[in-house]
Amino acid sequence: MSKTLLEMRGITKTFPGVKALDNVNLKVREGEIHALVGENGAGKSTLMKVLSGVYPAGSYEGEIHFDGQVRHFSTISDSEHLGIIIIHQELALVPLLSIAENIFLGNEVATNGVIDWKQTFRRTQELLDKVGLKDSPSTLITDIGVGKQQLVEIAKALSKKVRLLILDEPTASLNEKDSDALLKLLMEFRTQGMTSIIISHKLNEIKKVADQITILRDGGTVETLDCHHEDISEDRIIKGMVGREMEDRYPAREPKIGETLLEVKNWNVFHQHHRDRQFLHDVSFTVRAGEVVGIAGLMGAGRTETAMSIFGKSWGHKITGDVSMRGKPVDVSTIPKAIDAGLAYVTEDRKHLGLVLINNIMHNTTLANLEGVSSNTIINDRQEAKVASDYRSKLRIRSHSIYQETVNLSGGNQQKVVLSKWLFTNPEVLILDEPTRGIDVGAKFEIYSIINQLAAEGKGILMISSEMPELLGTCDRIYVMNEGRIVAELSKAEASQESIMRAIMRSGEKH
Amino acid sequence: MSTDTATKTTQPSVGEYLKKNIREYGLLVALVVIMIFFQILTNGVLFRPVNITNLVLQNSFIVIMALGMLLIIVAGHIDLSVGSIVAFTGAMSAIMLVKWGLPAIAVVPLAILMGAIMGAAQGYWVAYQKIPSFIVTLAGMLVFRGMTYVVLSGRPVGPFPKEFQVLSTGFVPDFLSITDPSTSLIKNYVALVAVLLLVGYAFYAGLRERRLNAVNETENEPFGFFAVQMAIIGVVAIFIGFQLSTYRGLPNVLVIMGILIALYAFVTTRTTIGRRIYAMGGNEKAAKLSGINTERLTFYTFVNMGALAALAGMIIAARLNSATPKAGVGFELDVIAACFIGGASASGGVGKITGAVIGAFIMGVMNNGMSIMGIGIDYQQLIKGLVLLAAVFFDVYNKNKG
Numbered sequence: 001m002s003k004t005l006l007e008m009r010g011i012t013k014t015f016p017g018v019k020a021l022d023n024v025n026l027k028v029r030e031g032e033i034h035a036l037v038g039e040n041g042a043g044k045s046t047l048m049k050v051l052s053g054v055y056p057a058g059s060y061e062g063e064i065h066f067d068g069q070v071r072h073f074s075t076i077s078d079s080e081h082l083g084i085i086i087i088h089q090e091l092a093l094v095p096l097l098s099i100a101e102n103i104f105l106g107n108e109v110a111t112n113g114v115i116d117w118k119q120t121f122r123r124t125q126e127l128l129d130k131v132g133l134k135d136s137p138s139t140l141i142t143d144i145g146v147g148k149q150q151l152v153e154i155a156k157a158l159s160k161k162v163r164l165l166i167l168d169e170p171t172a173s174l175n176e177k178d179s180d181a182l183l184k185l186l187m188e189f190r191t192q193g194m195t196s197i198i199i200s201h202k203l204n205e206i207k208k209v210a211d212q213i214t215i216l217r218d219g220g221t222v223e224t225l226d227c228h229h230e231d232i233s234e235d236r237i238i239k240g241m242v243g244r245e246m247e248d249r250y251p252a253r254e255p256k257i258g259e260t261l262l263e264v265k266n267w268n269v270f271h272q273h274h275r276d277r278q279f280l281h282d283v284s285f286t287v288r289a290g291e292v293v294g295i296a297g298l299m300g301a302g303r304t305e306t307a308m309s310i311f312g313k314s315w316g317h318k319i320t321g322d323v324s325m326r327g328k329p330v331d332v333s334t335i336p337k338a339i340d341a342g343l344a345y346v347t348e349d350r351k352h353l354g355l356v357l358i359n360n361i362m363h364n365t366t367l368a369n370l371e372g373v374s375s376n377t378i379i380n381d382r383q384e385a386k387v388a389s390d391y392r393s394k395l396r397i398r399s400h401s402i403y404q405e406t407v408n409l410s411g412g413n414q415q416k417v418v419l420s421k422w423l424f425t426n427p428e429v430l431i432l433d434e435p436t437r438g439i440d441v442g443a444k445f446e447i448y449s450i451i452n453q454l455a456a457e458g459k460g461i462l463m464i465s466s467e468m469p470e471l472l473g474t475c476d477r478i479y480v481m482n483e484g485r486i487v488a489e490l491s492k493a494e495a496s497q498e499s500i501m502r503a504i505m506r507s508g509e510k511h
Numbered sequence: 512m513s514t515d516t517a518t519k520t521t522q523p524s525v526g527e528y529l530k531k532n533i534r535e536y537g538l539l540v541a542l543v544v545i546m547i548f549f550q551i552l553t554n555g556v557l558f559r560p561v562n563i564t565n566l567v568l569q570n571s572f573i574v575i576m577a578l579g580m581l582l583i584i585v586a587g588h589i590d591l592s593v594g595s596i597v598a599f600t601g602a603m604s605a606i607m608l609v610k611w612g613l614p615a616i617a618v619v620p621l622a623i624l625m626g627a628i629m630g631a632a633q634g635y636w637v638a639y640q641k642i643p644s645f646i647v648t649l650a651g652m653l654v655f656r657g658m659t660y661v662v663l664s665g666r667p668v669g670p671f672p673k674e675f676q677v678l679s680t681g682f683v684p685d686f687l688s689i690t691d692p693s694t695s696l697i698k699n700y701v702a703l704v705a706v707l708l709l710v711g712y713a714f715y716a717g718l719r720e721r722r723l724n725a726v727n728e729t730e731n732e733p734f735g736f737f738a739v740q741m742a743i744i745g746v747v748a749i750f751i752g753f754q755l756s757t758y759r760g761l762p763n764v765l766v767i768m769g770i771l772i773a774l775y776a777f778v779t780t781r782t783t784i785g786r787r788i789y790a791m792g793g794n795e796k797a798a799k800l801s802g803i804n805t806e807r808l809t810f811y812t813f814v815n816m817g818a819l820a821a822l823a824g825m826i827i828a829a830r831l832n833s834a835t836p837k838a839g840v841g842f843e844l845d846v847i848a849a850c851f852i853g854g855a856s857a858s859g860g861v862g863k864i865t866g867a868v869i870g871a872f873i874m875g876v877m878n879n880g881m882s883i884m885g886i887g888i889d890y891q892q893l894i895k896g897l898v899l900l901a902a903v904f905f906d907v908y909n910k911n912k913g
Contacts, residue, residue: 314800336802345800353800356793358860367790368801370783377783382723421801 004065005030005195006084006164011050011062020046021060022219028164028197028212033190035206036199038216039241039440044199047216048166052086053079067163083163087153089172089438093141100124100137103156127155131185145299147178154185165189165196171205172438175299175466183209201440203234215240242442249445250473253452257476258289259326261460262343262429267321269309279305279316280484287429287460292451294475295464296500302484303464304348307431311345312338325428339368342428346418346435348464350411354418357407361399362388364406365420372424391420395450412443419450429460436470448474468497482507528733533909536740538854538869543743545873549880556883557876560758563751568679568830570875571764572597572823573842574868577849578775579816581867584850585779586812587792587859588637588644592629592651593820593846597839598659600626600824605668605834608675615675623821629655630817631810638809652843660836669833679829683761697753699760706752710745717741764826771819776864788812793860848895849874852902873898 006028013021021043028034036044049055051064053073064071066082073079093102100120109119124137131151135144141152150170157165167186171179179202186196187209200206206213213232215222222240225232238249269280280302287293295303308315310323312335323332323341330341338345347353355364365388366373373384388402395416399409406417415435422430432451436444451474455461465471471478478495480488480503488503550557557566576593583590604622607613613621629651636647687700697703717737724731731737755761779785791798791805799805823842828834853870855862874895881891 311800312802334804335800336804339802347800352794353796356790356797356860358793359790363786363790367786367798367803370786374783379781379783379786381781425802 003030004028005067006051007063007065008047008051009063009065011047011060011064013046013050013055013060020219021050024062024216024219024221026214026221027224028195030195031190031193032195032211033186033209034195034197035210035213036197036216037201037203037206037213037237037241038222039442042216042241042440043219044216045168046219048086048168048197048199051079051166052076052084080160083161084166085157085160085162085164086166086168087150087157087170089169091146091149091153093149093152095142096140098138098140099128099133099135099144099152099155102141102152103127103137103159105156107160123159124155127158130158131155132181145178147174147181150174150178150182151185163195165194166199167196168199169201169438170198171200171202177298179205201438203237206237207232207234213237217241217243238441241440249441250470251445251449251452253292253455253474255292255455255476256290256458258458260286260288261325262287262462263322263324263327264310265322265324267306267310267323268319269305269316270318272316275317278484280309283321283481283484283486285462285479285486285489287462289428289458289460290455291477292455292461292463292475294471294478295462295481296468296471296478297481298504299466301481301504303481304433305484306481307345307433307462307464310338311335311343311431339425339427343431344368344422344425344427344429345431346415346422346433348434348437350414350418354421355406355414358405360403360405361392361397361409361417361420362402364417365391365402365424368421369425387424388420391423395420396446410440410443412439412446415439415443415447416450419447423454427459429462430454431462431464433464434466435463436465436467444470468500471500472496480504480507528736532732535854535863535866536736537905538852538866538873539740539743542869542873542876543747545876545880546747549876549883553880553883557880558750558754560754562879562883563754564758564762566875566879567762567765567768569879570871571762571768572826573845573849573875574768574871575771575819575823575826576816576842576846577853577867577871578771578864579812579819580846581850581853581855581862581864582775582779582788582812583644583816584847584855584857585792585859585862586788586809587795588809588812589648589847590633590644590813590816591648591843592633592655593816593823594839594842595652595655595659596626596629596817596820597824597827597842598834598836599629599655599662600821601828601834601838602659602663602668602836604675604825605671605828606662608671609668615672615678618675619678619825622825623818626817626819626821626824627814628817630814630820633817634810634813637813638806644813656836659838663834663836665836667833667835669828669831671829671832675825676829676832677763679764679826681763682759683763683766685760697756698758699756702756702760703752705761706748706755710748713744714741767822767826772864772868779864784808789860791859845874846871848899852899854906856906870902 004027006026008024008026011021011024012019024043024047026047038044050060053076056074057072064073066084071082094105097105103124104120109116109123121137128135128137131154133148133151133155135148141149170182174182183205186198189196198206198209210227212227213225215225215237217240263286265284267280267283268278271277271279283306285293295306297303305315309319310332313319313333314335323330325342332338332341332343351357356367362384366384370379373380373387385402391397392399392402397416397420398413406414409417436447439447451461451463463471463475472495476492478490478500479486480490480500482504485507487507490499546557556562580590580593600622603625604618607618607621608615633647633651636642637644682699683701685699685701687704689700690697721731721737787798787803787808790801791803791808795805824839827838849871850862850867851857851870852873853863853866853868855867877895877898878891881894
C-alpha cells in the first residue's frame with residue numbers, strides 16, 4: 001500500500017499566453033484510489049494529458065516517475081504500453097459496433113489480420129464478468145445505456161493490462177444507481193491491487209471512495225489530503241478548491257410567489273422513435289410567478305422529454321394535453337410559438353443543443369431573438385454588441401470580449417451564454433434542464449444566484465436536476481417523476497433526499 | 512473568481528491580428544501573387560484590356576453560382592446539380608427565344624423562375640425529408656441533364672436575338688464620352704469613373720467602420736493592415752478599370768456580378784437571414800431549439816441556388832450564342848472548389864462571400880493564364896486540383912496549430 005506508483009514532480013506547462021500548470025506535484029500510491037479535484041480550468045485535464053503523453057515530453061517542464069523510473073512519454077501509446085489508461089468523460093466507443101468489437105478495437109485478437117472471433121468473444125465475456133456487465137458481447141453499443149457504456153470502457157481498459165486507471169468524470173452522466181455500481185466496482189478493483197485516479201466534481205462520491213485527495217487550483221497544487229488520517233468533509237474539500245470557505249452552497253432567497261404562470265394538464269406523449277410506446281402519462285404541473293419548481297427523478301424518468309415536448313413539441317409525437325399561460329390556453333406546437341408564448345428552454349446538453357460553438361458570445365446571445373436587434377431583417381451591429389455586452393457583465397461571463405468563440409469558454413461561462421440567449425427572449429417561464437451539470441462549485445453558486453434573481457423579478461423557473469441536494473437547496477416545490485409519470489409533489493418542508501427516493505421507489509412497486 | 516469580467520476589449524497587436532486573420536489576407540495575397548505570376552509568364556498578356564474583359568466574361572457565371580453555393584455550404588450542404596441546371600435553363604431560354612419567339616425581357620425572369628423551381632424540388636427532399644444533399648443533388652444532376660437532352664432533342668439551339676446576347680457580350684455605353692474615342696486612349700469613361708467612385712466609397716466605408724468600431728470598443732484591424740489592404744485593392748481595381756476603359760468599357764456581366772456580390776455580402780454579414788444560415792450550419796440542433804425554422808431556411812438556400820444557376824445558364828448560353836446539351840458539364844466542381852479555396856468549411860457554418868469570390872478569381876486567373884501559356888487541359892486540371900488541396904490543407908493546418 002505504501003509504495004509510490006506514480007510521481008509527477010514540478011510539472012509546469014505553458015500555452016501561448018497562459019500558464020496552465022505551475023509546478024504541480026502529484027504522488028499516487030500503488031493500490032489506492034486517488035481523487036483529483038478542482039474547479040473547471042484548475043488544470044486537472046491538462047495534468048492528465050501531460051501524464052498520458054498527449055502533450056509529449058519536452059513540451060512541459062518537470063519529471064514523471066512511474067514504477068520507480070523517470071519516464072518520457074512522447075505519444076499516448078507510450079503511456080498505454082506501461083498500463084496508464086485514461087477513460088475520458090466523452091466516451092470513445094463506436095456506437096454501431098458490438099461490445100466485443102469495441103473492446104478490442106485497435107488491439108484485435110488476430111493472426112495476419114484475420115480476426116479470431118471465438119477468442120475475441122471468449123475474452124470479452126471474461127472482461128464483462130469482471131466488470132459485472134450482463135449483456136452479450138455481441139450487443140451494439142448504441143443499444144446500451146451510458147452507464148453500461150462506461151463499464152465497457154473499463155472492460156476495454158482491463159483488456160490492456162492496466163496498472164493505473166484514470167477516470168475523467170466517470171459519473172457525470174450516470175444516474176445514482178449506475179454511479180454507485182461504478183464506484184463499487186472501483187473499490188473492488190482496489191482490493192485486487194489496482195491503482196486509479198478519479199477526477200470528479202461530485203464530492204460525496206469522492207468522499208466515499210478516495211484514499212487520498214489532491215486539490216488543484218488555478219494550475220497549482222493546493223494540497224493532498226489523506227482520507228485515512230482525518231475525516232475530510234465536503235466543506236473542507238470545497239475550501240481547498242475555491243480558496244475560501246463557502247458558507248453556503250446555495251444563496252438564500254425570500255420567495256415571493258404570485259399567480260400561476262405555466263400550467264400543463266394531462267400531457268401525454270409517445271416515444272420519438274418507438275412510436276407505439278407511450279412515454280409520458282398524464283403529466284400535470286404548474287409553475288407560479290417568482291417560484292422555483294424542481295423536477296426530480298432518475299435518468300430516463302421522462303423529465304427532459306416533458307420539457308422538450310412542451311417546448312415546441314421538439315421531442316416525441318402524438319402529443320396531447322393542454323398548456324396555458326396565466327390561465328389562457330397557448331399554442332406551443334412549434335418552437336417559435338413556444339417562445340412567443342413566453343417559454344424558454346435551457347437544454348441539458350449545452351454543447352450539442354445549446355450553443356453554436358464556432359460562433360462568438362454575441363452571436364449566440366442574440367440567436368433566439370434576432371428581431372430584438374434588427375429592423376426589417378437588417379441587424380443593427382451596435383445594438384447587438386450592446387445587448388451582448390450587457391448580458392456579459394450582468395451574468396459575469398468570464399471572457400476577453402463578446403467576440404470570443406464560445407468553444408473556448410469554460411462550462412460555467414458557456415452555460416451563462418445560453419442563459420443570456422434565453423433571457424434576451426424575455427421569457428415568463430424558464431425551463432432549466434440540468435443547469436449546473438459539469439460546472440464547478442464557484443460557477444454553480446453564480447448560476448443559483450442568477451436563478452434567484454430571475455425568480456425575484458417574477459419569472460417562473462422549472463428546474464430539472466439529477467442532483468438532489470441542488471433541488472433541495474434551490475426549489476420552493478419539487479415534483480418527483482418516475483417512468484413517465486409525476487408520482488409526488490413535495491413542498492419545501494416535505495422535501496428531502498429520503499422523501500424523494502421513497503416516492504420513486506413506491507411508484508416503482510406499483511407498476 | 513469571475514470578478515474580472517468587465518475588462519475592456521484590447522486592441523490586438525499586429526502579430527496576433529495577422530495570426531488570427533491569416534486566412535483572409537493569405538487569400539488576397541495569393542490572388543495578387545498568382546496574377547503577377549501569370550502576368551510575367553504570359554509576357555503581359557494577362558492584363559491586356561481585351562484579356563481582362565475575357566477573364567470577367569469567362570468567370571462571371573462561376574462567381575455568380577459561388578454566391579449561392581457558399582450559402583449552401585455554410586448551411587452544411589452541397590449542390591452537385593448546378594451544372595445541369597445551367598444546361599436546362601439555358602436550353603429552355605433558347606427554346607423560349609428561338610422556337611416560341613418570346614421576348615428576352617420575358618424569358619429572363621421565366622428562366623430564373625424555372626431554376627428556382629428546380630432548386631425547390633431538391634430543397635424539399637433535403638430540408639423536409641432529410642435526405643443527404645449529396646444524394647439528392649447527385650440525382651438532380653442526372654435528372655436535369657437528362658431533361659436537357661430531352662428538350663433539346665440532343666441538338667444545339669441558337670442563335671439568339673441581339674437583346675438577349677447583350678446579357679453576356681454587351682457593355683455599359685459611354686454616356687460620358689468626354690473625349691473622342693477614335694483618337695483618345697480612353698475609349699469609355701464610365702468604366703474608369705465607376706471604378707474610381709467604388710474605390711472611393713470602399714475607402715470611406717472602411718474608415719467609417721473603423722470609427723464606429725472604436726466607439727463600440729470592437730476589435731479593429733491594425734491601421735497598417737487596413738491601409739495596405741486598401742492600397743492593394745485600390746491599385747488593382749483602378750488599374751483594371753483603366754484597362755477596361757481603354758477597350759470597350761464595363762461588361763454588363765461585370766455590373767450584374769458586382770451588384771450580386773454586394774447584395775450577398777450584405778445578406779450574409781448584416782441580416783438575420785444570413786446570421787441564421789451560419790448558426791444553422793454551425794449547429795443545426797441548437798439553431799432549431801433557438802426557434803429557427805431550419806427546414807424552411809435550408810429549402811430556400813436551394814431555391815436561391817437554383818435561381819442563380821439559371822442566371823448563370825443564360826449568361827453562358829448568351830455568350831456562346833447557342834444552348835447545347837453539354838453546357839455546364841463539370842461546372843459544379845469549379846463552383847464548389849471556389850468556395851473551399853475561399854475558406855468555406857466542409858462541415859458548415861464557416862465561409863465568406865468575399866472568400867468565395869476571390870476563390871473563383873484564383874481559379875479563373877489560373878485557367879486563363881494557363882490557357883494563354885498553351886498548357887494543355889490535362890495539366891490545367893492537375894494543377895487546379897493541387898491548388899484546391901493546398902488551400903484546404905492550409906486551413907486545416909492553421910486550425911490545428913491555433
